[in-house]
Amino acid sequence: MTPSNARKTRLTKARKIAVAPMLDWTDRHFRFFLRLITRHSLLYTEMVTTGALLHGDRERFLRFDPAEHPVALQLGGSDPVEMARCARLGANWGYDEININVGCPSDRVQNGRFGACLMAEPGLVADCVAAMKDAVTVPVTVKTRIGIDDRDSYGELVDFVGTQAAAGCDALIVHARKAWLKGLSPKENRDVPPLRYEVVQQLKTDFPDLTISINGGIKTLIEAADFLTTLDGVMIGREAYHNPWMLAQADRVVFGDDHPPLTRHEVLDRFLPYAQRELAAGVPLSAMSRHLLGLFQGQPGGRAWRRRISENAHRPGAGIEVLSTAAPRADPPLGG
Numbered sequence: 136m137t138p139s140n141a142r143k144t145r146l147t148k149a150r151k152i153a154v155a156p157m158l159d160w161t162d163r164h165f166r167f168f169l170r171l172i173t174r175h176s177l178l179y180t181e182m183v184t185t186g187a188l189l190h191g192d193r194e195r196f197l198r199f200d201p202a203e204h205p206v207a208l209q210l211g212g213s214d215p216v217e218m219a220r221c222a223r224l225g226a227n228w229g230y231d232e233i234n235i236n237v238g239c240p241s242d243r244v245q246n247g248r249f250g251a252c253l254m255a256e257p258g259l260v261a262d263c264v265a266a267m268k269d270a271v272t273v274p275v276t277v278k279t280r281i282g283i284d285d286r287d288s289y290g291e292l293v294d295f296v297g298t299q300a301a302a303g304c305d306a307l308i309v310h311a312r313k314a315w316l317k318g319l320s321p322k323e324n325r326d327v328p329p330l331r332y333e334v335v336q337q338l339k340t341d342f343p344d345l346t347i348s349i350n351g352g353i354k355t356l357i358e359a360a361d362f363l364t365t366l367d368g369v370m371i372g373r374e375a376y377h378n379p380w381m382l383a384q385a386d387r388v389v390f391g392d393d394h395p396p397l398t399r400h401e402v403l404d405r406f407l408p409y410a411q412r413e414l415a416a417g418v419p420l421s422a423m424s425r426h427l428l429g430l431f432q433g434q435p436g437g438r439a440w441r442r443r444i445s446e447n448a449h450r451p452g453a454g455i456e457v458l459s460t461a462a463p464r465a466d467p468p469l470g471g
């Protein structure tokens with residue numbers, strides 16, 4: 136197998152459980168932390184716009200730690216030439232997949248003509264896919280909704296999906312609810328339109344050769360495993376952020392990896408040297424610690440952990456001792 140094929144095979148497996156792109160949440164610190172909990176799941180960056188990449192601080196947007204692999208870069212944009220240039224930048228930087236955001240409904244995004252409003256322009260998205268496929272060898276994928284506004288018939292969705300498949304899209308991730316572009320905030324658009332998982336299942340029946348992942352409202356690995364009997368992948372967003380420990384069994388249950396998972400305290404212990412390095416490079420503790428608030432969710436001492444971090448991490452000069460002293464006491468070893 137060539138190295139590029141081996142990478143693709145690894146990615147196909149990793150796609151079974153993916154952590155969703157989430158602006159302000161899935162930055163490189165959160166991804167490094169999550170990688171300590173699951174070694175195999177696919178992690179997505181926050182959305183990065185083509186404008187930011189082509190005219191902004193490229194290193195800031197693209198930088199990641201090698202430990203984060205497999206990791207996918209999500210792009211926001213709709214100009215095929217710019218999308219191809221950004222895809223090439225991402226691939227050269229080492230990303231394992233380049234994804235197009237056709238799901239975000241915010242006004243800012245609509246003005247820039249990208250995100251969910253692109254569902255109304257299947258041909259333009261397909262031009263982006265084709266241009267990006269020409270530019271890179273890593274998979275090019277699309278994350279979308281099941282419809283927007285009144286354009287929410289199954290026929291329109293099939294037209295959209297078929298157009299992307301014909302352009303060479305390697306995988307489709309479908310948030311199983313429509314978006315209302317006018318009248319609902321992005322947050323409401325993640326809760327108010329009802330989830331319609333059956334639509335995504337139907338797509339897989341109608342496009343059996345297309346790799347299709349489902350997203351929206353999935354909270355447990357049991358639910359995920361159930362979807363994996365008919366679909367190629369499950370993408371998890373908010374639950375993975377607020378309760379990252381939900382992924383602790385993913386490697387064993389979904390990926391068949393028998394390595395014992397780290398304990399919560401071991402995850403923290405391995406995060407500390409990373410945090411120390413980043414502090415030394417000028418990153419404030421709070422930029423990292425905010426992503427760890429959910430680590431002890433539901434555990435004795437979990438609330439005190441959150442409180443101590445919230446109270447202390449933003450103080451000038453705060454160091455990793457804030458994290459180590461905030462942690463609940465570890466259970467004594469059995470029989471000890």
Ligand SMILES: Cc1cc2nc3c(=O)[nH]c(=O)nc-3n(C[C@H](O)[C@H](O)[C@H](O)COP(=O)(O)O)c2cc1C
Binds near residue numbers: 236278
């Ligand atoms: C804070 C936040 C930021 C998000 N940012 C993005 C984004 O940058 N790109 C994107 O495609 N979706 C974004 N989403 C949507 C998620 O990727 C996902 O589709 C959505 O949360 C539904 O999945 P869930 O119910 O598992 O959270 C965001 C969601 C949240 C909560």
